[in-house]
Amino acid sequence: KDAVQDISEEVVAKTDLYIQHMEKKIARYETLMEFNKLITTSMDPRTIQKKSVGKIKKMLNCEYANLFLFDEKTNLLTSLFLDSKGREQEYSCEISEKTFVGSCAHYQALLHITNVSEDIRYSREPQFIKALNCQNIVLVPLVYDGSIVGVLKVINPKSGNFTKED
Numbered sequence: 001k002d003a004v005q006d007i008s009e010e011v012v013a014k015t016d017l018y019i020q021h022m023e024k025k026i027a028r029y030e031t032l033m034e035f036n037k038l039i040t041t042s043m044d045p046r047t048i049q050k051k052s053v054g055k056i057k058k059m060l061n062c063e064y065a066n067l068f069l070f071d072e073k074t075n076l077l078t079s080l081f082l083d084s085k086g087r088e089q090e091y092s093c094e095i096s097e098k099t100f101v102g103s104c105a106h107y108q109a110l111l112h113i114t115n116v117s118e119d120i121r122y123s124r125e126p127q128f129i130k131a132l133n134c135q136n137i138v139l140v141p142l143v144y145d146g147s148i149v150g151v152l153k154v155i156n157p158k159s160g161n162f163t164k165e166d
Helices: 002-039 047-059 100-107 119-124
Strands: 061-070 074-083 088-094 111-113 137-144 147-157
Touching: 002 111, 002 137, 047 147, 061 100, 061 111, 074 147, 088 100, 100 111, 100 119, 100 137, 100 147
Parallel strands: none
Antiparallel strands: 061 074, 061 147, 074 088, 111 137, 137 147
16 A cells, blocks of 8 residues: 555656646747747847847746847848946847857857857857856757848856757
8 A cells, every 4th residue: 555655656746747847848839939929020120139038038047148130231140238337239240150150140050059168269259248157058040931030149057058958
């Protein structure tokens, strides 16, 4: 009888953990759907960036997230950020292998860099990114009909490293 009760308690505990895991996954998928809606709307790029970054930071529980959007007129990936005085600034980079964001767009491939400071591209990062003491970066290309439309950049998960699920 005790063995059956022990097994029942173990099954209940594992079921609870599985339910929590699935609830977290569902919440992430819902956030991704909201993000998808944002980047496919006709809103201006600044509004898209402002609305999407908070959602992504919350979903991935990371220190920093930013959305770079491709500008066909300038051929640059451009993002907004707040400087140390809280002023909105713009940062742009070209699609090339020289920077993390540019490499992600160039290859249209997800990048996960775990030893950020050892990567040659780190020296080309803007000062406000270096000030974050980057340890771990994930970059995701945003592609539509085979063309790059942007890059999502997330830095430093608040606990551990980014996972494959992230």
